[in-house]
Amino acid sequence: MNLPPPEGASYAAGRPRPGSASSPGSGSPAGGAPRPVTAPGRQLGDGGPLLVVDDLAVDYRLRRGRLAAVRGVSLSVAAGETVAVVGESGSGKSTTAHAVLGLLPEAARIGGGRITFDGRELTGLGERRRRALRGRDIALVPQDPGTALNPVWRVGRQVAEALTVHGLADRRSAPAAALRLLADAGVPDPERRAHQYPHELSGGLRQRVLIAIAIAARPRLIVADEPTSALDVIVQRQILDHFGELTRASGAGVLLITHDLGVAAERADRIVVMAHGEVVEEGPAETVVSAPTHPYTRQLIAAAPSFATSRRPVAVRDRTPAPDGAKRADTPVAARAVELVKDFRLPRTAEALRAVDGVSFDVPRGETYALVGESGSGKSTVARLLLRLAEPTAGRVHIGGADVTDLHGRALRPLRRRAQLVYQNPYESLNPRMTVARIVQDPLAAHGVGTRRERAARAAELVDLVALPAAVLGRRPAELSGGQRQRVAIARALALGPDLLVCDEPVSALDVSVQAQILDLLADLQQRLGLSYLFISHDLAVVRQIAHHVGVMLRGRLVESGPADEVLGCPSHPYTQALLAAVPGAPAGSARS
Known part of the structure; x- marks a missing residue:
């Protein structure tokens, strides 16, 4: 249930909106002198509850x-x-x-x-x-x-x-x-x-x-x-x-x-x-x-991810990951980033901000590679570069073994069918005027796939795949919970049968129990369909539950990368250690294994 926001909550409590009358008590109190800002907190006289x-x-x-x-x-x-x-x-x-x-x-x-x-x-x-x-x-x-x-x-x-x-x-x-x-x-x-x-x-x-x-x-x-x-x-x-x-x-x-x-x-x-x-x-x-x-x-x-033990998903192929930085010929790759760089020109100056600086990694087929880091670390920009939703300043992007860096316009349409994005916020990523059936069918219609009847059948199949009842097909997003909305977003992303899903903070807007349900769903879909995931997150407790491989980003650079058990169990970089220590419930100054 989504309760309506409290009236006036769009501004900090105790302050009127600009242009409104000041609240009672404005101005100096009786006697003329303002109360000192540094006055200590007042205590209860009777020792009872406040x-x-x-x-x-x-x-x-x-x-x-x-x-x-x-x-x-x-x-x-x-x-x-x-x-x-x-x-x-x-x-x-x-x-x-x-x-x-x-x-x-x-x-x-x-x-x-x-x-x-x-x-x-x-x-x-x-x-x-x-x-x-x-x-x-x-x-x-x-x-x-x-x-x-x-x-x-x-x-x-x-x-x-x-x-x-x-x-x-x-x-x-x-x-x-x-x-x-x-x-x-x-x-x-x-x-x-x-x-x-x-x-x-x-x-x-x-x-x-x-x-x-x-x-x-x-x-x-x-x-x-x-x-x-x-x-x-x-x-x-x-x-x-x-x-x-x-x-x-x-x-x-x-x-x-x-x-x-x-x-x-x-x-x-x-x-x-x-x-x-x-x-x-x-x-x-x-x-x-x-x-x-x-x-x-x-x-x-x-x-709760911070209390949960590792729930690593089962890989489609049971194999030992390659050593950090190594490239193994027998490991199929769903996506590859090669020395990616992205500069953003600052307004009214000749200077540029380097958001991504020489990032390279592989997303093995049928497995999950998680990019973690704070806001502003560049991880979401890397995701946009990999999907070719932004132009790299330098570097190369490979999807399914093909170099797609120089593709533009209609030449990118085959890529859109192979790689799809699951957005962060299910409350904003779904069109509120469309029914669930239309939302899920929309990618099929955009790519001219199937007849109207075939698209409707495919939508029903996808809704069932993400464990939603058929009744939701006739509903609109406002009639669904946050977890249901994110399942609809995943169903839409799967409509064209992609090999790669880029999940950009897909559970950060959800409650912990709903988070666990969505993570279980993603792991189940990966095992059943052989999907590959690039999973973007700032929450290492969540990443611990879904990733096979982890890359840690700091100020646009990849500072640590490798098998999840190694990166999360025995991190080598001080920043990764700090991220792990900051997980709620973790002992201060230590990384939890």
């Missing part, structure tokens, strides 16, 4: 009645404590968080229960009083910095506004205070970054800006809603480490919303597990992870 959610019920008004999204949820957060709420999409965890913040959409209604903060009832509180609390006492670190930050305001101005809105600084002192907050949030060179727009920053830096906004008023409670789900493991660890230091120093309580049990186990004092709108298990993090009592919790742990 936040108490008691028997909360929330439902959504739909065209055909109401949907119960949260049913009888109870939890608490003490000052200085981190409580993680985990569960899949539709479990009700984000709805619970939005109810605490008073950011439920108009279609939602609190149908029962109570929410108290520092002993103060919030459930029936008016918006004006809610707004005074939000940002100042209860702050939000949202999931997607791409939508939470104003794209037309410079970063420094957005952090400064979080101070002026709550009367913590005036217009003259706010810019300097904003620089200190950016530095506190771990933003390097804050003077320069403050003058940049959000699109000029990396995902990790944008998330640090959101943390700076959240801590501006030194709130007593921070609600972190999937704050690092879109980030690479190294950046994720850096963000969470710094966030933990800040909250420990201030004594703030943290309500961490996540679908990643590895993150919850590593960062939380207690874990609350939700399923279908209800709390199914709760307890100390170590106990919940090591000795779960509820079947759903055990299912989540079994599906």
